[in-house]
């Protein structure tokens with residue numbers, strides 16, 4: 001399982017770079033399996049990253065399996081896993097438009113129908129220096145039961161039950177942050193009402209790929 005997690009971290013790390021969610025060695029990702037967490041390494045170029053560079057720690061951050069030194073945001077990842085037993089993956093990016101809003105301290109309200117999919121709104125955690133327990137605590141508090149939060153003057157963090165889903169949330173947040181930033185330059189959007197948000201959530205329950213079946217022909 002952790003061999004798979006290590007490969008996944010390498011694949012999605014490269015994808016973060018390709019999709020411009022990070023630059024250089026910024027951002028980081030992790031996958032939890034039980035009480036073990038595989039974390040992307042600190043300061044390693046995504047293009048050069050190999051599965052064996054990915055270290056495995058326990059939920060207290062004690063090294064279980066070597067690799068390169070884990071990300072400087074390890075406390076952020078571990079705090080989220082402690083607070084949210086329902087999640088098994090964390091993605092942290094410095095995607096440009098999420099950073100724009102994070103630097104303004106502006107949360108993203110449900111101004112677009114996709115916002116409810118990543119939480120009732122996308123909150124902003126107050127500023128704290130990267131790598132500190134304060135940043136981890138603020139992120140946990142801001143995130144609540146949602147799937148994403150902006151980190152003031154820094155970036156964005158998303159969580160989910162799989163790395164592919166946490167990555168999808170990170171991409172959706174960046175799209176929404178881009179649209180919201182542009183909307184704010186032109187005016188103030190109308191924000192969806194609670195009823196409209198509930199309707200979207202209900203409609204999404206039956207959304208997604210599934211096989212279309214033809215009802216059996218009935219003679220009669």
Ligand SMILES: [Zn+2]
Nearest residue numbers: 027130154155
């Ligand atoms: Zn960061």
